[in-house]
Amino acid sequence: MIESPDGERTEHCGFIQKRGTNNIAELTAAIESLRRIPEGAEVILCSDSQYTLKGLGEWLPGWIRKGWKTASGSPVLNQEHWKLLHQEYLTRKVRLEWVRGHNGHPENETADQLANRGLTLG
Template identity: 35%
Template sequence: MKMLLFKMEIIDALNNNYKIKISNHIEDTLIEFNPYKKELNFIHNNNLTDCLKDNEYQLRKMLHNKRIDTYYVGFNVKLVLRCNKDVAAFNDRSKIVALDKRNNNNHSYVIAEDKCEEKIYKIFSDACYFENKKHGGFAFIIEDLEGNYKLFTEKVQAIGSSQAELTAVIKAIELLKDIEKIRIVTDSQYVRKGLTEWIPCWKLNDFKTINGEPVKNIENWLLFDNVCNGKYIEFQWVKGHSNHFENSLCDMYARDVAENSKNF
């Protein structure tokens, strides 16, 4: 995947219209953005402007998601876009996203369902976490090529729901360290998007968000990235609590271990 790295700096502001300089190693351009009205204007007209227009959806999404309090003159951060990313396809939750990290590659792409691997190990996972009690649990099922299931559960504490989801998948992949092709079936967009969309950007922008803040749970994300090296991973999202058999089973066992983890 080709990544585009820029420097973004807010250089002026007037009536909630923020003038932003975006530059690369060759040239710079100016845009204007109003975070309240969500209006974006391209001020200059050069090759860099054309590049930003080609990837306008990604740029708009980042500007829209940026917190209001981080719009101020002097703010600067590295901005990373993926060249010609099919945003609509990646955002289509019915699509399976593949990540190929074999042969020192790091390529993610959306694949049609009929193009997925037919014979592949599967990981089904879910987590339950009680924020008020600061404990929870996760469960995952590994299905081998013959359709046999193995269930694993574990208690967790003081890590949060998203981290519990991520930890479950990491532990499952560690158990499949000798397996090259794996499909992860999850109801977590956090898990689905992390390696396929976010980490390639974080590695280039010093692990900062568009708000200029450190990415949360980066240790777990780097571990997840590392255990997937040399593997082909398919990410399939399923809606939680939708009577998907394996997902419902993981949810049941995750809740059971969470509810019985009061004294650990």
């Protein structure tokens, strides 16, 4: 779900064709959301995904510095998705905001409903 500064909301959902994991779905949702927002815009990326938010806000610079390797030297999982998300992130002014999932947060509950609707598209 995307909310513009004037309060207008648009809802989007999709289906991952290839076998996907929860982490891939979370990254894909962030990528597709940012793609729908003009480059250069100020954005609050609100998510219950610690994986996505910590990846963008904390882990990504180290992964890039280490040639897409983790602290243990293993290749970063879902690297192709992280690279796409990083590209979208760099072209907008993004502030990251975590919300607790399944805790009654209205927008997060809507996002969960959209994710479940996306499952029916496949």
